[in-house]
Amino acid sequence: MPLLRIARYRGGVLLLYRDVGVLLDPSTHVGTGDGTDYYVFISHAHIDHSRGLSIASFRRYATYQTIALCRSRGQNIDGVYGVRYGDIFSLPYGVSVEVLNAGHILGSAIFRVETPEAVILYTGDFNTVRSFTVEPAETARCDIAIIESTYGSPNFILPPRGRVYLDLVSWMVRCLNDGYTPVIQTDVLGNSQELNTVINKLTNVKVYVHPRVARYNRVYEEYGCQLKYSVSGIDFLDGVYIVPKDIFLDNPRFKVGFASGWALRFSNDRYPIPFSDHADFKSIIGYIEEIKPKKVYTFHGGIYDRVLAKEIMSRVNIDASPLPDYDR
Numbered sequence: 001m002p003l004l005r006i007a008r009y010r011g012g013v014l015l016l017y018r019d020v021g022v023l024l025d026p027s028t029h030v031g032t033g034d035g036t037d038y039y040v041f042i043s044h045a046h047i048d049h050s051r052g053l054s055i056a057s058f059r060r061y062a063t064y065q066t067i068a069l070c071r072s073r074g075q076n077i078d079g080v081y082g083v084r085y086g087d088i089f090s091l092p093y094g095v096s097v098e099v100l101n102a103g104h105i106l107g108s109a110i111f112r113v114e115t116p117e118a119v120i121l122y123t124g125d126f127n128t129v130r131s132f133t134v135e136p137a138e139t140a141r142c143d144i145a146i147i148e149s150t151y152g153s154p155n156f157i158l159p160p161r162g163r164v165y166l167d168l169v170s171w172m173v174r175c176l177n178d179g180y181t182p183v184i185q186t187d188v189l190g191n192s193q194e195l196n197t198v199i200n201k202l203t204n205v206k207v208y209v210h211p212r213v214a215r216y217n218r219v220y221e222e223y224g225c226q227l228k229y230s231v232s233g234i235d236f237l238d239g240v241y242i243v244p245k246d247i248f249l250d251n252p253r254f255k256v257g258f259a260s261g262w263a264l265r266f267s268n269d270r271y272p273i274p275f276s277d278h279a280d281f282k283s284i285i286g287y288i289e290e291i292k293p294k295k296v297y298t299f300h301g302g303i304y305d306r307v308l309a310k311e312i313m314s315r316v317n318i319d320a321s322p323l324p325d326y327d328r
Contacts, residue, residue: 004117006144006297007326012052013122013146013299014326017115018093024111024122024146026052039091042080043124044108045069046189053077061089063099065107065223069189072215085109085138102126103137104277105190106220110137118143121291125150125300127276128283129161132197133225137279137287145293146323149301150278151261152308158261158280164273165198168257171271172205172240175255181237185245185270186259189216190277192242193225195259199240200228206239208232213242284308288316296320 005016011027021036025043028051040052042062053060053067054076062070064082071077083089088098094116102108104125113120121142130136151158158164175182186192192213199207207229209217214231221227232241236253243249249256258267261276279287288296296312298305298320305322312320 002117004115005326006120006146006323008299008323009326010052013323015113015115015120015122017095017117020092020095022091022095022097022111022113023052023058025049025124026055037092039089039097041097041109041111042066043102043111043122044105046105046125046187049124050075053080061097063107063109065219066109068219068222069105069107069216072219083109098140100138100140101135103128103131103134106134106193106223106225108134110140112140112142120144120146121293122146123148123287125278126287127279128287129279131161131194131277132201133194133220139287139290142291142293144295144297145288145291146297146299147284147288147308148278149284149298149304149308151276151280152284152298152301152304152311154281154311156261156264156281158264158274158276161275164275165202168195168198168259168273168275169202171255171257171273172199172203176205176239178255180253180255181239181241181251183241183243183249183254183256184259184273185243185247185249185256186273186275187277188212188244191259191275193217193220193227194277195275196227196229196242197225200226206230206237208237208239208241210234210241210243210247212244281308281311285311285315288312288318293318297323299323 012025015022021038040060098112100110126137172182257271259273263272263274309320
């Protein structure tokens with residue numbers, strides 16, 4: 001009878017071998033006293049993946065960059081062990097966890113978990129496209145892959161980044177020449193820093209960022225990313241303004257763009273900037289073809305978990321299904 005179990009648990013992923021539990025990106029507290037020795041590994045600093053850093057009752061691991069990003073927003077993460085890419089942690093019963101680069105945002109990690117029964121690769125959020133701020137995701141052979149499916153539909157194939165960047169610059173220049181402030185609504189962590197860098201490298205346009213963006217910019221700078229920007233409130237400016245995507249804007253002197261993979265599907269009356277720090281559908285399929293697992297579980301994509309699993313079986317001929325829930 002197999003001793004290895006793989007399932008959704010507490011909003012994350014549980015890899016259970018005998019009584020050793022490798023818990024990846026949990027979002028809710030895990031009770032103690034069930035006889036399991038838990039080790040919590042956090043893939044990156046986006047809040048939907050990093051809540052588990054605050055579960056003080058277990059050993060928690062994250063990259064130093066992830067720890068710094070979470071601390072910058074005031075998250076309580078005392079006692080977390082800092083890790084680096086290439087680190088390998090040996091756990092009981094021959095279980096080990098290796099840390100690889102996920103290519104998603106600063107400090108994002110893929111975890112390769114080796115057990116006596118199988119090698120499992122958990123991507124968390126990942127991206128295979130080289131960017132100005134992070135290197136692309138690393139690959140590693142495995143028996144079982146747990147793949148994020150945020151853009152796990154054939155409808156999500158992003159344009160080449162070079163084309164997106166040039167379109168963005170052209171739109172910004174048009175706005176400024178017409179007397180408007182171009183405003184980019186996007187994720188405050190990841191997309192904002194990449195776009196800030198793109199604008200710095202490709203133009204002489206001044207970059208202004210919202211204070212919620214600036215706190216993450218400072219961490220990127222601490223880890224070697226060169227950013228030129230000024231911090232500003234919502235006002236008419238002589239440059240481009242990068243703001244959180246949930247900020248309400250009602251200024252006739254603003255022209256608003258929306259930077260996200262979701263801009264492929266909707267942008268309302270905003271200028272669409274189809275750009276993302278996630279792998280798109282084509283990149284996900286290519287990544288699976290490269291790592292050559294025998295089984296794929298899809299995860300963290302909602303309705304796209306099932307869509308992606310079906311596409312993997314059809315296109316790559318690998319057994320795939322949404323990650324099952326944990327059943328004691």
